[in-house]
Amino acid sequence: MKALVYTAQDSPAVEQVPVPEIGPDEVLVAARSVGVCHSDIDLLEGRYIIPFAYPLIPGHEWSGQVVRVGERVKGLAVGDRVVGECVIGADHFGFSISGAAAEFFVAKESWLHRLPDGLSYTMGALVEPFSxxxxxxxxxxxxxxxxxxxxxxxxxxxxxxxxxxxxxxxxxxxxxxxxxxxxxxxxxxxxxxxxxxxxxxxxxxxxxxxxxxxxxxxxxxxxxxxxxxxxxxxxxxxxxxxxxxxxxxxxxxxxxxxxxxxxxxSIGSPGVWPETLRFLAGSGLDLTPLVTQRFGVDEALAALDAAHHPESTIKAHIEFDAVL
Ligand SMILES: NC(=O)c1ccc[n+]([C@@H]2O[C@H](COP(=O)([O-])OP(=O)(O)OC[C@H]3O[C@@H](n4cnc5c(N)ncnc54)[C@H](O)[C@@H]3O)[C@@H](O)[C@H]2O)c1
The missing domain is CATH 3.40.50.720 (NAD(P)-binding Rossmann-like Domain)
Incomplete structure (x- = not known):
């Protein structure tokens, strides 16, 4: 599968890597939309608030679809559309552990929320900044x-x-x-x-x-x-x-x-994701004007570059369409 990998400081690359294995309480998610945030650039340039190590796959603003479930996972099924929180215990998804900027990635049921039916994958990847x-x-x-x-x-x-x-x-x-x-x-x-x-x-x-x-x-x-x-x-x-x-x-x-x-x-959005998702679904708020550029996975480096140009970019998204 293809993934955006920070191989070392200031060295991003789109690489072929193996599809990850899942444990019994984990799911495999196919990424659909992944937003690029200032903090993804900070991470690439060597700055982040908790320890991390390269190589690392970034991506903490994301939406995706469940494509495999571990045997102990009870609340999610193949086909479910999901979004996920970034701060998970001591780890930060997409920072201290690898994130969502890959065709497939591993997540735990406990981090995930179902994306309401009325919300597109683009809206799903905007849930984290909106929260x-x-x-x-x-x-x-x-x-x-x-x-x-x-x-x-x-x-x-x-x-x-x-x-x-x-x-x-x-x-x-x-x-x-x-x-x-x-x-x-x-x-x-x-x-x-x-x-x-x-x-x-x-x-x-x-x-x-x-x-x-x-x-x-x-x-x-x-x-x-x-x-x-x-x-x-x-x-x-x-x-x-x-x-x-x-x-x-x-x-x-x-x-x-x-x-x-x-x-x-305030820092982050602890404890409000279910309420945030209900608000977005209930209000019908359309946040898509935030997304000024969309890139495929092969163009992921151009998405990172776009984030350096606030004069022309509000939010760049990397879009994925891989199937197992
Ligand atoms: N608290 C949190 O959990 C949290 C989470 C994410 C981001 N942030 C922070 O929130 C801030 C905004 O993030 P962003 O991604 O929107 O950043 P951004 O840099 O894209 O936005 C900042 C905006 O402020 C504008 N600005 C500059 N001078 C101004 C002035 N005099 N008056 C009014 N506006 C002015 C800039 O033109 C820019 O559009 C950053 O400091 C970021 O680190 C905080």
Missing amino acids: VAYYAIVRAGGVDASDTVVVLGAGPVGLAVAAATAAMGATTVVVEPSADRRAAATALGAAHVVDPDGVDELLERVTGGRGADLVVEASGRPPVMARALELVAFQGRVAYIGIDVGREAGAKLGLIQSKELRITG
Whole structure:
């Protein structure tokens, strides 16, 4: 079978490797769609938050179909369409253990969730990034049609937040320097999109000077993280999803007290996958505008390259169609 293999640091290759064997409590999954994330590039370049070793098959944003089941597997059958969580005990699928960017891969029943019938394989591979957005909104206390939400940054994560808060009924304002990404935010349901320079004026108009009920920081840039405190309303909420390790920026920290703010951070999406899948199936939300490029397995290196070009790529998917 074919697989995208990180053979060493900065050395990706599409290789022929044996179809893996499964144990009694495991299933063999045929990959269908696999998304490329910043963290896949970090892993290739030698950076990740827990120990790992090459050679390694990446891929943690995926959907697939069960093609073999071990004798002790009770809840899944050949033909089931599935998605899977990334953090599994001490391991991270697609990071510290090999992942989904292969025609076939091994998974355990306990990591997997059935993909609801109405969701395509493309949507399935977007469940992982969407779950990160959904979890952050849950941690912030949720939103409804009474709320104005400002989303700072319209990468895949910020766009997923915007799609979710719009689907939940909130008036959603997306702040993003890239015009293409602002257009994607509109396609996903944002009521207003604006360049960072225009946000004060827009928010004044949309909220009558009250500010945002919830600001979600999804750029990972410290000055933008600081800015969130200025855009939020009295007794509003700020949710930090964007990641930064160690950089600094000046911030008006007194606003936390004087505005009586509630602030949450989030990492990953623990415990919310069943709810996330019900939300996607129930809302009918279409996240496919996030996928700007699709590649076959033979073009997997081009998919990695696309992820280096945020000016033309929001999310690249590698699509598979192998049968046993
Ligand atoms: N908390 C988690 O579990 C989790 C999971 C995945 C990703 N992340 C983090 O979330 C962040 C977003 O991820 P992504 O994949 O969407 O990244 P991304 O880099 O594609 O998106 C960031 C966006 O912020 C925009 N931006 C730049 N300057 C800005 C400004 N002044 N105001 C508003 N927007 C600005 C960029 O143009 C870009 O579109 C990253 O920091 C990533 O590491 C967190």
